[in-house]
Amino acid sequence: xxxxxxxxxxxxxxxxxxxxxxxxxxxxxxxxxxxxxxxxxxxxxxxxxxxxxxxxxxxxxxxxxxxxxxxxxxxxxxxxxxxxxxxxxxxxxxxxxxxxxxxxxxxxxxxxxxxxxxxxxxxxxxxxxxxxxxxxxxxxxxxxxxxxxxxxxxxxxxxxxxxxxxxxxxxxxxxxxxxxxxxxxxxxxxxxxxxxxxxxxxxxxxxxxxxxxxxxxxxxxxxxxxxxxxxxxxxxxxxxxxxxxxxxxxxxxxxxxxxxxxxxxxxxxxxxxxxxxxxxxxxxxxxxxxxxxxxxxxxxxxxxxxxxxxxxxxxxxxxxxxxxxxxxxxxxxxxxxxxxxxxxxxxxxxxxxxxxxxxxxxxxxxxxxxxxxxxxxxxxxxxxxxxxxxxxxxxxxxxxxxxxxxxxxxxxxxxxxxxxxxxxxxxxxxxxxxxxxxxxxxxxxxxxxxxxxxxxxxxxxxxxxxxxxxxxxxxxxxxx
Numbered sequence: 001x002x003x004x005x006x007x008x009x010x011x012x013x014x015x016x017x018x019x020x021x022x023x024x025x026x027x028x029x030x031x032x033x034x035x036x037x038x039x040x041x042x043x044x045x046x047x048x049x050x051x052x053x054x055x056x057x058x059x060x061x062x063x064x065x066x067x068x069x070x071x072x073x074x075x076x077x078x079x080x081x082x083x084x085x086x087x088x089x090x091x092x093x094x095x096x097x098x099x100x101x102x103x104x105x106x107x108x109x110x111x112x113x114x115x116x117x118x119x120x121x122x123x124x125x126x127x128x129x130x131x132x133x134x135x136x137x138x139x140x141x142x143x144x145x146x147x148x149x150x151x152x153x154x155x156x157x158x159x160x161x162x163x164x165x166x167x168x169x170x171x172x173x174x175x176x177x178x179x180x181x182x183x184x185x186x187x188x189x190x191x192x193x194x195x196x197x198x199x200x201x202x203x204x205x206x207x208x209x210x211x212x213x214x215x216x217x218x219x220x221x222x223x224x225x226x227x228x229x230x231x232x233x234x235x236x237x238x239x240x241x242x243x244x245x246x247x248x249x250x251x252x253x254x255x256x257x258x259x260x261x262x263x264x265x266x267x268x269x270x271x272x273x274x275x276x277x278x279x280x281x282x283x284x285x286x287x288x289x290x291x292x293x294x295x296x297x298x299x300x301x302x303x304x305x306x307x308x309x310x311x312x313x314x315x316x317x318x319x320x321x322x323x324x325x326x327x328x329x330x331x332x333x334x335x336x337x338x339x340x341x342x343x344x345x346x347x348x349x350x351x352x353x354x355x356x357x358x359x360x361x362x363x364x365x366x367x368x369x370x371x372x373x374x375x376x377x378x379x380x381x382x383x384x385x386x387x388x389x390x391x392x393x394x395x396x397x398x399x400x401x402x403x404x405x406x407x408x409x410x411x412x413x414x415x416x417x418x419x420x421x422x423x424x425x426x427x428x429x430x431x432x433x434x435x436x437x438x439x440x441x442x443x444x445x446x447x448x449x450x451x452x453x454x455x456x457x458x459x460x461x462x463x464x465x466x467x468x469x470x471x472x473x474x475x476x477x478x479x480x
Contacts, residue, residue: 004035005176005193012161012340020364020404021344027337027369030172040172041335047168048329050278051379058270068271069383071264072320076310082225082258083301089228093290096298103133106302110135110217110250111142113298117248119144119214125232125239126150127219128166128323129254129302131345132358147209149238151202158185164339164347167276167325172338216242218288220253220299221322222268226261229289230299233272233282240286249291251299256306256319268322271381276324309357314392318353320382327376327386333369342366349376353389356397364402367393425465432459 010033013026100106148154152169163169175193182188218239222231232239243249273282291297328348339347344355355363376386
Protein backbone atom coordinates (compact mmCIF):
# COMPACT_ATOMS: atom_id res chain seq x y z
CA UNK A 1 0.00 0.00 0.00
CA UNK A 2 1.20 3.53 -0.81
CA UNK A 3 2.45 5.64 2.11
CA UNK A 4 -0.36 7.85 3.46
CA UNK A 5 1.70 11.04 3.38
CA UNK A 6 2.75 10.38 -0.25
CA UNK A 7 -0.73 9.71 -1.59
CA UNK A 8 -2.61 12.52 -3.36
CA UNK A 9 -5.82 13.61 -1.69
CA UNK A 10 -8.91 12.37 -3.58
CA UNK A 11 -11.28 15.14 -4.63
CA UNK A 12 -15.05 15.20 -4.26
CA UNK A 13 -18.03 14.72 -6.55
CA UNK A 14 -18.10 16.51 -9.88
CA UNK A 15 -20.95 18.99 -9.82
CA UNK A 16 -22.64 19.52 -13.19
CA UNK A 17 -25.35 22.11 -12.64
CA UNK A 18 -28.66 20.49 -11.78
CA UNK A 19 -27.70 17.03 -13.05
CA UNK A 20 -27.94 14.23 -10.46
CA UNK A 21 -24.78 13.97 -8.36
CA UNK A 22 -22.90 10.76 -9.15
CA UNK A 23 -21.96 9.84 -5.58
CA UNK A 24 -20.86 6.35 -6.66
CA UNK A 25 -18.27 7.70 -9.10
CA UNK A 26 -16.79 10.03 -6.47
CA UNK A 27 -16.87 7.31 -3.81
CA UNK A 28 -14.97 4.94 -6.10
CA UNK A 29 -12.21 7.55 -6.51
CA UNK A 30 -12.05 8.01 -2.75
CA UNK A 31 -11.84 4.26 -2.16
CA UNK A 32 -9.12 3.98 -4.83
CA UNK A 33 -6.95 6.29 -2.67
CA UNK A 34 -6.63 3.38 -0.27
CA UNK A 35 -4.38 5.03 2.33
CA UNK A 36 -6.69 8.06 2.64
CA UNK A 37 -9.74 5.82 2.75
CA UNK A 38 -8.27 3.71 5.55
CA UNK A 39 -7.20 6.81 7.52
CA UNK A 40 -10.65 8.39 7.10
CA UNK A 41 -12.41 5.23 8.21
CA UNK A 42 -10.15 4.88 11.26
CA UNK A 43 -10.49 8.54 12.35
CA UNK A 44 -14.27 8.44 12.29
CA UNK A 45 -14.49 5.02 13.90
CA UNK A 46 -12.29 6.35 16.72
CA UNK A 47 -14.87 9.10 17.26
CA UNK A 48 -17.62 6.49 17.33
CA UNK A 49 -15.73 4.44 19.95
CA UNK A 50 -15.11 7.55 22.10
CA UNK A 51 -18.81 8.36 21.85
CA UNK A 52 -19.67 4.86 23.08
CA UNK A 53 -17.21 5.17 25.99
CA UNK A 54 -18.83 8.44 27.08
CA UNK A 55 -22.30 7.00 26.69
CA UNK A 56 -21.48 4.12 29.04
CA UNK A 57 -20.35 6.60 31.71
CA UNK A 58 -23.87 8.07 31.93
CA UNK A 59 -26.41 5.56 33.26
CA UNK A 60 -29.32 7.75 32.21
CA UNK A 61 -28.06 8.10 28.60
CA UNK A 62 -31.14 6.58 26.98
CA UNK A 63 -33.43 8.68 29.18
CA UNK A 64 -31.50 11.76 28.02
CA UNK A 65 -32.03 10.79 24.38
CA UNK A 66 -35.76 10.27 25.03
CA UNK A 67 -36.00 13.62 26.80
CA UNK A 68 -34.12 15.46 24.05
CA UNK A 69 -36.38 13.91 21.42
CA UNK A 70 -39.52 14.87 23.38
CA UNK A 71 -38.30 18.47 23.83
CA UNK A 72 -37.61 18.76 20.12
CA UNK A 73 -40.96 17.21 19.16
CA UNK A 74 -42.80 19.59 21.47
CA UNK A 75 -40.85 22.60 20.19
CA UNK A 76 -41.55 21.73 16.55
CA UNK A 77 -45.28 21.38 17.35
CA UNK A 78 -45.28 24.94 18.75
CA UNK A 79 -42.44 26.35 16.64
CA UNK A 80 -44.14 29.61 15.69
CA UNK A 81 -44.97 30.41 19.32
CA UNK A 82 -41.42 29.81 20.54
CA UNK A 83 -39.88 31.80 17.67
CA UNK A 84 -42.09 34.78 18.49
CA UNK A 85 -41.14 34.46 22.17
CA UNK A 86 -37.48 34.45 21.19
CA UNK A 87 -37.94 37.55 19.04
CA UNK A 88 -39.66 39.44 21.86
CA UNK A 89 -36.99 38.61 24.42
CA UNK A 90 -34.03 39.11 22.08
CA UNK A 91 -35.38 42.49 20.98
CA UNK A 92 -35.82 43.47 24.62
CA UNK A 93 -32.14 42.56 25.12
CA UNK A 94 -31.12 45.02 22.41
CA UNK A 95 -30.72 42.48 19.59
CA UNK A 96 -31.96 43.19 16.06
CA UNK A 97 -33.97 40.17 14.84
CA UNK A 98 -34.52 39.51 11.13
CA UNK A 99 -36.57 36.86 9.32
CA UNK A 100 -35.46 35.25 6.06
CA UNK A 101 -37.70 32.92 4.05
CA UNK A 102 -34.85 31.49 1.96
CA UNK A 103 -31.11 31.59 1.32
CA UNK A 104 -31.30 34.52 -1.08
CA UNK A 105 -33.23 36.67 1.39
CA UNK A 106 -30.88 35.73 4.23
CA UNK A 107 -27.80 36.64 2.19
CA UNK A 108 -29.36 39.95 1.16
CA UNK A 109 -30.24 40.85 4.76
CA UNK A 110 -26.65 40.21 5.85
CA UNK A 111 -25.29 42.17 2.87
CA UNK A 112 -27.49 45.12 3.77
CA UNK A 113 -26.35 45.05 7.41
CA UNK A 114 -22.71 45.06 6.33
CA UNK A 115 -23.31 47.90 3.86
CA UNK A 116 -25.04 49.98 6.54
CA UNK A 117 -21.88 49.67 8.63
CA UNK A 118 -19.51 50.07 5.66
CA UNK A 119 -18.01 46.70 6.66
CA UNK A 120 -15.48 45.30 4.18
CA UNK A 121 -14.00 42.45 6.23
CA UNK A 122 -15.89 39.70 8.07
CA UNK A 123 -14.45 37.00 10.33
CA UNK A 124 -16.73 34.00 10.38
CA UNK A 125 -17.10 31.08 12.73
CA UNK A 126 -18.15 27.72 11.25
CA UNK A 127 -21.80 27.65 10.21
CA UNK A 128 -23.43 24.87 8.20
CA UNK A 129 -26.33 27.22 7.49
CA UNK A 130 -23.84 29.61 5.92
CA UNK A 131 -22.67 26.75 3.68
CA UNK A 132 -26.30 25.86 2.91
CA UNK A 133 -26.98 29.45 1.79
CA UNK A 134 -23.62 29.89 -0.06
CA UNK A 135 -23.19 32.97 2.13
CA UNK A 136 -19.43 33.36 1.73
CA UNK A 137 -19.64 33.30 -2.06
CA UNK A 138 -22.47 35.85 -1.98
CA UNK A 139 -20.58 38.26 0.28
CA UNK A 140 -17.36 37.93 -1.72
CA UNK A 141 -19.29 38.93 -4.85
CA UNK A 142 -20.36 42.00 -2.88
CA UNK A 143 -16.71 42.86 -2.26
CA UNK A 144 -16.59 41.68 1.37
CA UNK A 145 -13.47 39.75 2.42
CA UNK A 146 -14.60 36.73 4.42
CA UNK A 147 -12.15 34.81 6.63
CA UNK A 148 -13.10 31.48 8.20
CA UNK A 149 -11.73 31.26 11.75
CA UNK A 150 -12.35 27.56 12.48
CA UNK A 151 -9.13 25.65 11.66
CA UNK A 152 -10.76 22.92 9.57
CA UNK A 153 -13.07 25.35 7.82
CA UNK A 154 -10.13 27.68 7.07
CA UNK A 155 -8.20 24.79 5.51
CA UNK A 156 -11.18 23.98 3.32
CA UNK A 157 -11.63 27.63 2.35
CA UNK A 158 -7.99 27.92 1.30
CA UNK A 159 -8.26 24.66 -0.68
CA UNK A 160 -11.51 25.80 -2.37
CA UNK A 161 -13.38 22.80 -1.00
CA UNK A 162 -16.62 22.46 0.94
CA UNK A 163 -16.64 20.94 4.45
CA UNK A 164 -16.63 17.15 4.25
CA UNK A 165 -18.15 16.70 7.75
CA UNK A 166 -20.43 18.91 9.86
CA UNK A 167 -18.07 18.86 12.88
CA UNK A 168 -14.61 18.08 11.44
CA UNK A 169 -14.63 19.77 8.01
CA UNK A 170 -11.15 18.64 6.91
CA UNK A 171 -11.20 15.13 8.38
CA UNK A 172 -10.38 13.64 4.95
CA UNK A 173 -7.04 15.46 4.75
CA UNK A 174 -3.65 14.29 6.03
CA UNK A 175 -1.18 16.67 7.63
CA UNK A 176 0.79 16.58 4.36
CA UNK A 177 -2.33 17.61 2.44
CA UNK A 178 -2.72 20.55 4.83
CA UNK A 179 0.98 21.39 4.56
CA UNK A 180 0.68 21.63 0.77
CA UNK A 181 -2.37 23.91 1.05
CA UNK A 182 -0.61 26.21 3.54
CA UNK A 183 2.55 26.27 1.42
CA UNK A 184 0.51 27.53 -1.56
CA UNK A 185 -1.70 29.97 0.29
CA UNK A 186 -0.01 31.03 3.55
CA UNK A 187 3.65 30.90 2.50
CA UNK A 188 4.36 28.06 4.96
CA UNK A 189 7.67 26.15 4.89
CA UNK A 190 7.76 23.63 2.07
CA UNK A 191 7.47 20.04 3.30
CA UNK A 192 6.96 20.97 6.96
CA UNK A 193 3.98 18.86 8.01
CA UNK A 194 4.44 19.14 11.76
CA UNK A 195 0.95 19.62 13.19
CA UNK A 196 2.08 22.18 15.80
CA UNK A 197 3.83 24.24 13.14
CA UNK A 198 0.77 24.11 10.87
CA UNK A 199 -1.57 25.15 13.68
CA UNK A 200 0.74 28.05 14.50
CA UNK A 201 0.80 29.17 10.85
CA UNK A 202 -2.99 29.23 10.84
CA UNK A 203 -3.11 31.14 14.14
CA UNK A 204 -0.52 33.74 13.14
CA UNK A 205 -2.11 34.42 9.76
CA UNK A 206 -5.73 34.50 10.91
CA UNK A 207 -5.34 36.47 14.17
CA UNK A 208 -4.64 39.83 12.41
CA UNK A 209 -7.87 39.47 10.43
CA UNK A 210 -9.82 38.92 13.66
CA UNK A 211 -8.23 41.94 15.38
CA UNK A 212 -8.97 44.26 12.46
CA UNK A 213 -12.29 42.88 11.14
CA UNK A 214 -15.24 45.20 10.65
CA UNK A 215 -17.75 42.49 11.56
CA UNK A 216 -17.95 39.00 13.02
CA UNK A 217 -20.34 36.19 12.29
CA UNK A 218 -21.33 33.03 14.14
CA UNK A 219 -23.94 30.37 13.70
CA UNK A 220 -26.00 29.16 16.62
CA UNK A 221 -26.23 25.67 18.12
CA UNK A 222 -29.29 26.64 20.15
CA UNK A 223 -31.70 29.57 20.54
CA UNK A 224 -33.33 29.87 23.96
CA UNK A 225 -36.84 31.30 23.62
CA UNK A 226 -37.19 32.07 27.33
CA UNK A 227 -34.18 34.44 27.39
CA UNK A 228 -33.73 35.45 23.75
CA UNK A 229 -30.16 34.13 23.83
CA UNK A 230 -27.95 32.42 21.25
CA UNK A 231 -25.74 29.51 22.39
CA UNK A 232 -22.62 28.62 20.40
CA UNK A 233 -20.41 25.58 21.12
CA UNK A 234 -16.83 25.41 19.81
CA UNK A 235 -13.54 23.79 20.74
CA UNK A 236 -11.22 26.52 19.44
CA UNK A 237 -12.72 29.69 20.91
CA UNK A 238 -12.89 31.19 17.45
CA UNK A 239 -16.61 31.92 17.74
CA UNK A 240 -15.99 34.01 20.86
CA UNK A 241 -13.26 35.99 19.13
CA UNK A 242 -15.43 36.47 16.03
CA UNK A 243 -18.39 37.63 18.11
CA UNK A 244 -16.62 39.83 20.66
CA UNK A 245 -13.69 41.45 18.90
CA UNK A 246 -15.41 43.36 16.04
CA UNK A 247 -18.10 45.91 16.99
CA UNK A 248 -20.72 44.18 14.83
CA UNK A 249 -21.90 40.59 15.58
CA UNK A 250 -24.20 38.84 13.10
CA UNK A 251 -25.77 35.46 13.87
CA UNK A 252 -27.26 33.32 11.12
CA UNK A 253 -29.30 30.38 12.38
CA UNK A 254 -32.02 28.00 11.21
CA UNK A 255 -35.43 28.36 12.84
CA UNK A 256 -35.36 24.73 14.00
CA UNK A 257 -32.52 25.41 16.45
CA UNK A 258 -34.85 26.88 19.06
CA UNK A 259 -35.53 25.30 22.47
CA UNK A 260 -38.09 26.58 24.97
CA UNK A 261 -36.22 27.17 28.25
CA UNK A 262 -32.79 27.35 29.87
CA UNK A 263 -33.48 24.14 31.79
CA UNK A 264 -33.68 22.31 28.45
CA UNK A 265 -30.27 23.57 27.34
CA UNK A 266 -28.43 21.28 29.78
CA UNK A 267 -30.02 18.21 28.19
CA UNK A 268 -28.60 19.06 24.78
CA UNK A 269 -25.23 20.25 26.06
CA UNK A 270 -24.74 16.87 27.75
CA UNK A 271 -25.56 15.06 24.51
CA UNK A 272 -23.92 17.25 21.87
CA UNK A 273 -20.19 16.92 22.40
CA UNK A 274 -20.37 13.34 23.65
CA UNK A 275 -22.19 12.33 20.47
CA UNK A 276 -19.98 14.43 18.19
CA UNK A 277 -16.42 13.90 19.41
CA UNK A 278 -16.73 11.61 22.40
CA UNK A 279 -15.69 14.39 24.77
CA UNK A 280 -17.72 15.31 27.89
CA UNK A 281 -18.23 18.90 26.77
CA UNK A 282 -17.05 21.40 24.18
CA UNK A 283 -14.18 23.65 25.28
CA UNK A 284 -16.30 26.78 24.88
CA UNK A 285 -20.07 26.98 25.36
CA UNK A 286 -20.86 30.65 24.87
CA UNK A 287 -24.13 32.34 25.71
CA UNK A 288 -24.80 35.53 23.73
CA UNK A 289 -27.74 37.39 25.18
CA UNK A 290 -27.14 40.84 23.72
CA UNK A 291 -24.61 43.08 21.97
CA UNK A 292 -21.28 43.86 23.58
CA UNK A 293 -20.76 47.34 25.07
CA UNK A 294 -20.92 49.96 22.29
CA UNK A 295 -21.55 47.15 19.80
CA UNK A 296 -24.44 45.85 17.75
CA UNK A 297 -25.89 42.34 17.44
CA UNK A 298 -28.17 40.99 14.70
CA UNK A 299 -29.83 37.56 14.54
CA UNK A 300 -31.09 36.32 11.17
CA UNK A 301 -33.67 33.52 11.56
CA UNK A 302 -33.64 31.48 8.36
CA UNK A 303 -36.38 29.19 7.06
CA UNK A 304 -35.02 28.01 3.68
CA UNK A 305 -37.36 25.05 3.28
CA UNK A 306 -37.74 24.16 6.94
CA UNK A 307 -41.43 25.13 7.05
CA UNK A 308 -42.12 22.82 4.12
CA UNK A 309 -40.37 19.98 5.96
CA UNK A 310 -42.30 20.84 9.12
CA UNK A 311 -45.58 20.27 7.28
CA UNK A 312 -44.47 16.86 6.04
CA UNK A 313 -45.14 14.21 8.71
CA UNK A 314 -42.69 11.73 7.20
CA UNK A 315 -39.67 14.03 7.02
CA UNK A 316 -40.48 16.40 9.89
CA UNK A 317 -38.27 14.47 12.41
CA UNK A 318 -35.20 15.56 10.41
CA UNK A 319 -35.70 19.03 11.92
CA UNK A 320 -34.67 17.64 15.31
CA UNK A 321 -31.04 17.34 14.14
CA UNK A 322 -28.47 19.13 16.34
CA UNK A 323 -25.64 18.69 13.79
CA UNK A 324 -23.42 16.47 15.94
CA UNK A 325 -22.32 14.22 13.07
CA UNK A 326 -22.68 11.01 15.11
CA UNK A 327 -24.61 9.39 12.26
CA UNK A 328 -21.70 10.12 9.91
CA UNK A 329 -19.10 8.67 12.26
CA UNK A 330 -20.90 5.35 12.49
CA UNK A 331 -22.07 5.05 8.86
CA UNK A 332 -20.03 2.40 6.96
CA UNK A 333 -20.76 4.12 3.65
CA UNK A 334 -19.72 7.61 4.82
CA UNK A 335 -16.57 6.35 6.53
CA UNK A 336 -15.40 4.63 3.36
CA UNK A 337 -16.57 7.09 0.71
CA UNK A 338 -15.76 10.48 2.26
CA UNK A 339 -18.13 13.39 2.80
CA UNK A 340 -17.24 15.24 -0.40
CA UNK A 341 -18.44 12.34 -2.55
CA UNK A 342 -22.03 13.28 -1.69
CA UNK A 343 -21.71 16.62 -3.51
CA UNK A 344 -24.01 18.20 -0.97
CA UNK A 345 -23.65 20.51 2.04
CA UNK A 346 -25.01 17.77 4.27
CA UNK A 347 -23.44 14.35 3.76
CA UNK A 348 -23.83 10.98 5.45
CA UNK A 349 -27.17 9.67 6.75
CA UNK A 350 -28.46 13.13 7.74
CA UNK A 351 -27.50 14.39 4.28
CA UNK A 352 -29.44 11.57 2.65
CA UNK A 353 -32.68 12.83 4.21
CA UNK A 354 -32.02 16.59 4.11
CA UNK A 355 -30.43 17.08 0.69
CA UNK A 356 -33.31 15.75 -1.51
CA UNK A 357 -35.57 18.20 0.32
CA UNK A 358 -33.58 21.07 -1.18
CA UNK A 359 -33.30 19.64 -4.69
CA UNK A 360 -34.94 16.27 -5.31
CA UNK A 361 -33.60 15.80 -8.84
CA UNK A 362 -29.99 16.78 -8.13
CA UNK A 363 -29.71 14.60 -5.02
CA UNK A 364 -31.89 11.70 -6.17
CA UNK A 365 -29.02 9.20 -5.95
CA UNK A 366 -28.08 9.96 -2.35
CA UNK A 367 -30.82 7.99 -0.51
CA UNK A 368 -29.40 4.86 -2.14
CA UNK A 369 -25.96 5.43 -0.57
CA UNK A 370 -26.96 3.47 2.51
CA UNK A 371 -27.07 -0.13 3.67
CA UNK A 372 -30.13 0.67 5.84
CA UNK A 373 -28.35 -1.05 8.75
CA UNK A 374 -29.89 1.41 11.24
CA UNK A 375 -26.65 2.24 13.06
CA UNK A 376 -27.24 5.96 12.39
CA UNK A 377 -30.62 5.79 14.11
CA UNK A 378 -29.12 3.95 17.09
CA UNK A 379 -26.54 6.68 17.81
CA UNK A 380 -28.66 9.77 17.04
CA UNK A 381 -28.88 11.76 20.31
CA UNK A 382 -32.36 13.07 19.45
CA UNK A 383 -33.66 9.77 18.09
CA UNK A 384 -34.26 10.72 14.46
CA UNK A 385 -35.49 7.64 12.58
CA UNK A 386 -32.80 8.13 9.95
CA UNK A 387 -32.84 4.75 8.21
CA UNK A 388 -36.64 4.78 8.00
CA UNK A 389 -36.56 8.23 6.41
CA UNK A 390 -33.88 7.11 3.94
CA UNK A 391 -36.19 4.28 2.91
CA UNK A 392 -39.13 6.72 2.72
CA UNK A 393 -37.10 8.92 0.37
CA UNK A 394 -36.53 5.93 -1.91
CA UNK A 395 -40.30 5.41 -2.07
CA UNK A 396 -40.86 9.12 -2.71
CA UNK A 397 -38.29 9.19 -5.50
CA UNK A 398 -39.92 6.17 -7.15
CA UNK A 399 -43.37 7.81 -7.00
CA UNK A 400 -41.93 11.04 -8.42
CA UNK A 401 -40.28 9.18 -11.34
CA UNK A 402 -36.85 10.24 -10.14
CA UNK A 403 -35.25 6.80 -10.47
CA UNK A 404 -32.81 6.26 -13.33
CA UNK A 405 -34.05 4.21 -16.31
CA UNK A 406 -31.93 1.17 -15.41
CA UNK A 407 -33.15 1.26 -11.81
CA UNK A 408 -36.78 1.59 -12.93
CA UNK A 409 -36.47 -1.41 -15.25
CA UNK A 410 -34.78 -3.53 -12.59
CA UNK A 411 -37.27 -2.56 -9.88
CA UNK A 412 -40.28 -3.21 -12.13
CA UNK A 413 -38.92 -6.61 -13.19
CA UNK A 414 -38.09 -7.63 -9.65
CA UNK A 415 -41.49 -6.39 -8.44
CA UNK A 416 -43.26 -8.67 -10.93
CA UNK A 417 -40.96 -11.53 -9.97
CA UNK A 418 -41.52 -11.16 -6.23
CA UNK A 419 -45.29 -10.83 -6.76
CA UNK A 420 -45.46 -14.32 -8.25
CA UNK A 421 -44.24 -17.15 -5.94
CA UNK A 422 -44.11 -19.61 -8.84
CA UNK A 423 -42.04 -17.30 -11.05
CA UNK A 424 -39.76 -16.46 -8.11
CA UNK A 425 -39.00 -20.11 -7.28
CA UNK A 426 -38.46 -20.96 -10.92
CA UNK A 427 -36.08 -18.01 -11.32
CA UNK A 428 -34.13 -18.97 -8.20
CA UNK A 429 -33.72 -22.58 -9.32
CA UNK A 430 -32.76 -21.52 -12.85
CA UNK A 431 -30.33 -18.91 -11.58
CA UNK A 432 -28.68 -21.33 -9.15
CA UNK A 433 -28.14 -23.90 -11.90
CA UNK A 434 -26.85 -21.28 -14.33
CA UNK A 435 -24.34 -19.82 -11.85
CA UNK A 436 -22.73 -23.25 -11.42
CA UNK A 437 -21.83 -23.49 -15.10
CA UNK A 438 -21.58 -19.92 -16.48
CA UNK A 439 -18.01 -18.77 -17.20
CA UNK A 440 -16.60 -15.99 -15.00
CA UNK A 441 -16.77 -13.25 -17.66
CA UNK A 442 -20.49 -13.80 -18.20
CA UNK A 443 -21.24 -13.24 -14.50
CA UNK A 444 -18.80 -10.45 -13.68
CA UNK A 445 -19.11 -7.85 -16.44
CA UNK A 446 -20.19 -4.23 -16.94
CA UNK A 447 -23.87 -5.16 -16.73
CA UNK A 448 -23.45 -6.62 -13.24
CA UNK A 449 -22.78 -3.50 -11.16
CA UNK A 450 -23.51 -5.42 -7.94
CA UNK A 451 -20.70 -7.86 -8.66
CA UNK A 452 -18.03 -5.23 -9.40
CA UNK A 453 -16.97 -5.03 -5.77
CA UNK A 454 -18.44 -8.23 -4.38
CA UNK A 455 -18.30 -11.96 -4.97
CA UNK A 456 -21.64 -13.58 -5.61
CA UNK A 457 -22.16 -16.17 -2.85
CA UNK A 458 -21.98 -19.83 -3.75
CA UNK A 459 -25.35 -21.33 -4.62
CA UNK A 460 -26.81 -23.73 -2.04
CA UNK A 461 -27.45 -27.37 -2.88
CA UNK A 462 -31.17 -26.75 -2.57
CA UNK A 463 -33.48 -23.87 -1.65
CA UNK A 464 -35.29 -23.65 1.67
CA UNK A 465 -38.60 -24.10 -0.14
CA UNK A 466 -37.53 -27.34 -1.85
CA UNK A 467 -36.03 -28.60 1.44
CA UNK A 468 -39.25 -27.80 3.30
CA UNK A 469 -41.40 -29.42 0.63
CA UNK A 470 -39.26 -32.55 0.69
CA UNK A 471 -39.10 -32.94 4.46
CA UNK A 472 -42.44 -31.62 5.71
CA UNK A 473 -45.07 -31.14 3.03
CA UNK A 474 -44.87 -34.76 1.89
CA UNK A 475 -45.03 -35.89 5.52
CA UNK A 476 -48.05 -33.67 6.17
CA UNK A 477 -49.84 -35.18 3.19
CA UNK A 478 -49.06 -38.69 4.39
CA UNK A 479 -50.42 -37.87 7.85
CA UNK A 480 -53.64 -36.61 6.33
